[in-house]
Amino acid sequence: MTGFRLTPLAASLPSTVPFVGPETQERQNGRPFRARLGANESVFGPSPKAIAAMEAAARDIWKYGDSSSHDLRHALAEAHGVAPENVLVGEGIDGILGNLVRLTVTTGDHVVTSDGAYPTFNYHVAGFGGTLHKVPYVNDHEDPESLFAKAAELGAKLVYLANPDNPMGTWHAGDTLKRMIDAHLPEGCLLVLDEAYIEFAPEGTAPDIDPNDTRVIRTRTFSKIHGMAGARVGYAIGAPELIQAFDKVRNHFGMNRAAQDGALAALMDRDYVAETREKVAHARGRIAAIAQAHGLSALPSATNFVAVDMGGDGALAQRFLKELNARGVFIRMPGVAPLNRCVRISCGRDEDLDVLEAEFGPSLAAARQS
Amino acid sequence: MTGFRLTPLAASLPSTVPFVGPETQERQNGRPFRARLGANESVFGPSPKAIAAMEAAARDIWKYGDSSSHDLRHALAEAHGVAPENVLVGEGIDGILGNLVRLTVTTGDHVVTSDGAYPTFNYHVAGFGGTLHKVPYVNDHEDPESLFAKAAELGAKLVYLANPDNPMGTWHAGDTLKRMIDAHLPEGCLLVLDEAYIEFAPEGTAPDIDPNDTRVIRTRTFSKIHGMAGARVGYAIGAPELIQAFDKVRNHFGMNRAAQDGALAALMDRDYVAETREKVAHARGRIAAIAQAHGLSALPSATNFVAVDMGGDGALAQRFLKELNARGVFIRMPGVAPLNRCVRISCGRDEDLDVLEAEFGPSLAAARQS
Numbered sequence: 197m198t199g200f201r202l203t204p205l206a207a208s209l210p211s212t213v214p215f216v217g218p219e220t221q222e223r224q225n226g227r228p229f230r231a232r233l234g235a236n237e238s239v240f241g242p243s244p245k246a247i248a249a250m251e252a253a254a255r256d257i258w259k260y261g262d263s264s265s266h267d268l269r270h271a272l273a274e275a276h277g278v279a280p281e282n283v284l285v286g287e288g289i290d291g292i293l294g295n296l297v298r299l300t301v302t303t304g305d306h307v308v309t310s311d312g313a314y315p316t317f318n319y320h321v322a323g324f325g326g327t328l329h330k331v332p333y334v335n336d337h338e339d340p341e342s343l344f345a346k347a348a349e350l351g352a353k354l355v356y357l358a359n360p361d362n363p364m365g366t367w368h369a370g371d372t373l374k375r376m377i378d379a380h381l382p383e384g385c386l387l388v389l390d391e392a393y394i395e396f397a398p399e400g401t402a403p404d405i406d407p408n409d410t411r412v413i414r415t416r417t418f419s420k421i422h423g424m425a426g427a428r429v430g431y432a433i434g435a436p437e438l439i440q441a442f443d444k445v446r447n448h449f450g451m452n453r454a455a456q457d458g459a460l461a462a463l464m465d466r467d468y469v470a471e472t473r474e475k476v477a478h479a480r481g482r483i484a485a486i487a488q489a490h491g492l493s494a495l496p497s498a499t500n501f502v503a504v505d506m507g508g509d510g511a512l513a514q515r516f517l518k519e520l521n522a523r524g525v526f527i528r529m530p531g532v533a534p535l536n537r538c539v540r541i542s543c544g545r546d547e548d549l550d551v552l553e554a555e556f557g558p559s560l561a562a563a564r565q566s
Numbered sequence: 567m568t569g570f571r572l573t574p575l576a577a578s579l580p581s582t583v584p585f586v587g588p589e590t591q592e593r594q595n596g597r598p599f600r601a602r603l604g605a606n607e608s609v610f611g612p613s614p615k616a617i618a619a620m621e622a623a624a625r626d627i628w629k630y631g632d633s634s635s636h637d638l639r640h641a642l643a644e645a646h647g648v649a650p651e652n653v654l655v656g657e658g659i660d661g662i663l664g665n666l667v668r669l670t671v672t673t674g675d676h677v678v679t680s681d682g683a684y685p686t687f688n689y690h691v692a693g694f695g696g697t698l699h700k701v702p703y704v705n706d707h708e709d710p711e712s713l714f715a716k717a718a719e720l721g722a723k724l725v726y727l728a729n730p731d732n733p734m735g736t737w738h739a740g741d742t743l744k745r746m747i748d749a750h751l752p753e754g755c756l757l758v759l760d761e762a763y764i765e766f767a768p769e770g771t772a773p774d775i776d777p778n779d780t781r782v783i784r785t786r787t788f789s790k791i792h793g794m795a796g797a798r799v800g801y802a803i804g805a806p807e808l809i810q811a812f813d814k815v816r817n818h819f820g821m822n823r824a825a826q827d828g829a830l831a832a833l834m835d836r837d838y839v840a841e842t843r844e845k846v847a848h849a850r851g852r853i854a855a856i857a858q859a860h861g862l863s864a865l866p867s868a869t870n871f872v873a874v875d876m877g878g879d880g881a882l883a884q885r886f887l888k889e890l891n892a893r894g895v896f897i898r899m900p901g902v903a904p905l906n907r908c909v910r911i912s913c914g915r916d917e918d919l920d921v922l923e924a925e926f927g928p929s930l931a932a933a934r935q936s
Binding site for chain 1: 569570571572573574575576579580581582583584585586587589590593602605607608609610611612616617620621623624625626627628629630631632633634636657658660661664668669670671672675693723751753754755756757779780781782783789793794795796797798805808810811813814815817818819820821822823824825828
């Protein structure tokens with residue numbers, strides 16, 4: 197008998213890792229990547245004001261962070277025109293999703309998502325004993341109609357929808373989504389509307405939803421347009437009674453203090469956000485052009501990455517990814533068919549895309565030959 | 567009907583906060599504290615090398631942290647003479663305790679701790695549906711004998727023991743603990759040995775336990791002697807099969823990247839650790855002297871705080887704490903009798919203790935009068 201006994205649920209879970217990190221791959225490869233374009237990080241970095249705020253906070257790191265993230269929460273509320281009671285700050289969207297699933301899902305509960313959508317959400321659902329149901333993408337878009345229909349059929353507790361979508365980069369207009377929600381989101385089912393990439397999307401992509409609507413929780417992050425993935429700051433907007441429920445389970449002193457300061461500075465630097473948005477739009481165009489130069493097409497994207505259709509099956513895309521990886525370019529790809537005919541390339545600086553451009557052709561040739 | 571439905575367990579939990587943070591109190595008071603001596607933070611700050619590492623990491627915060635905390639984990643393994651497979655890095659001890667309870671405790675499971683010991687552990691046990699049992703302190707010490715006896719009686723999954731103890735600062739010799747574990751820790755019960763303060767304790771306080779022993783998991787932190795509470799870096803040492811089980815549930819990309827770098831630099835700066843240990847010893851002596859000057863006695867402490875016996879009941883200590891708070895000194899106190907005859911004062915710099923010294927007498931007089 198061992199000294200510890202796992203719960204039956206924990207014992208049944210695999211010790212898997214949702215994603216292998218680039219550092220792990222670099223250790224395996226024996227050298228660093230020349231271009232880091234796989235995790236939808238913002239290679240353009242955080243605002244200089246956020247950097248300065250984090251540097252300044254380093255010597256005060258002996259203090260625990262503010263357990264209520266008061267200043268950041270209030271600033272976010274103001275920026276979004278909602279009340280502070282509508283805003284939850286947490287350790288990245290990943291951390292928030294974990295607590296959200298914990299609050300709502302237990303063994304026997306049903307959850308609906310799209311087949312190929314965010315694996316970390318699925319990881320949390322499995323981790324709390326939920327039963328996950330997947331509906332297919334339609335034309336490379338997550339499909340609210342079938343998501344909500346499946347949720348209604350099952351009496352699901354949660355339905356997950358990312359808009360814009362990851363890993364395909366596609367999106368729905370806010371008005372369309374709003375109509376779908378009003379017409380088809382079943383009662384008692386919470387829509388987890390993941391808007392991690394919303395700042396890259398065209399005006400009107402975010403649906404106009406009453407922040408006090410108890411049927412929807414939106415998740416946002418400082419990991420993408422704000423360039424602070426390593427800081428671990430995400431937030432959610434939702435009805436006060438749902439936001440407050442997180443106080444039942446969250447790690448109250450879990451926020452890094454310097455990250456709180458950095459996020460506040462990043463939020464205030466609107467010019468830098470606009471600059472990053474432009475750089476990302478430029479990079480999307482360049483990635484599409486690189487694909488096109490090789491006779492391939494890129495999907496339209498409202499995010500900081502581009503899905504490139506490799507024009508074959510998942511095995512071809514997988515080989516291409518490995519070839520590119522071996523040549524020093526870190527990218528990732530969707531996990532399931534038919535999405536996995538594509539690879540997913542994060543936007544980078546021109547110097548990153550120069551490496552991509554140089555290695556794209558040789559990698560493609562090698563992938564096609566093997 | 568609301569749009570979300572909590573699990574029965576979540577619905578039953580209170581939206582409480584284990585501790586009110588000092589920033590919240592400062593906002594309530596309308597002014598900052600003059601001395602921050604309530605959260606057992608290290609007012610002496612982190613190593614200059616850790617500060618430099620975190621400053622240098624700020625501009626790279628666009629990258630997610632290494633999901634395996636490889637470098638830090640390996641350095642910790644070397645420092646402790648164990649294998650990397652024995653080491654888990656996590657978001658502070660609080661985060662690690664949450665995941666540990668999640669892995670081992672579900673509704674109907676029993677857990678044993680001491681009445682007055684770390685509230686955040688209790689919060690996690692309640693949060694995962696465990697039934698918590700408390701045994702009394704004996705002479706202001708946690709009592710391994712009664713803890714283990716109660717665990718045996720109940721078939722408990724976990725038993726929690728902090729050595730040195732928080733909030734009293736008392737400790738057991740490692741040999742004593744080792745004997746107790748070997749003789750009395752029941753089979754199938756995991757000992758959570760919280761050693762957050764071990765670096766402040768006399769040589770020989772850490773029991774000599776085989777790191778592969780599946781009956782014990784030890785938790786350590788960069789929040790105390792390393793002065794990095796706001797960074798959120800804790801670690802655990804335990805049997806590989808238990809450490810690996812955390813991969814089933816942990817937030818794989820949950821670590822702040824700058825914090826990983828800072829912790830590694832802090833770990834390497836042994837001189838700074840030794841300096842802090844001396845400053846803390848000096849401060850403990852001064853806090854005891856301040857108490858003594860007012861006819862009160864301080865408990866011996868192997869930590870970075872001192873429990874001062876206010877010589878009355880919990881109500882007196884509570885009044886004293888409030889008076890001190892109103893005069894700009896943040897301290898905390900134990901939550902239950904008979905421990906709550908004491909207040910808990912964290913070690914500070916001389917300038918912090920000057921404020922404490924000046925306000926101690928007036929606060930005591932006011933507390934005794936009201």
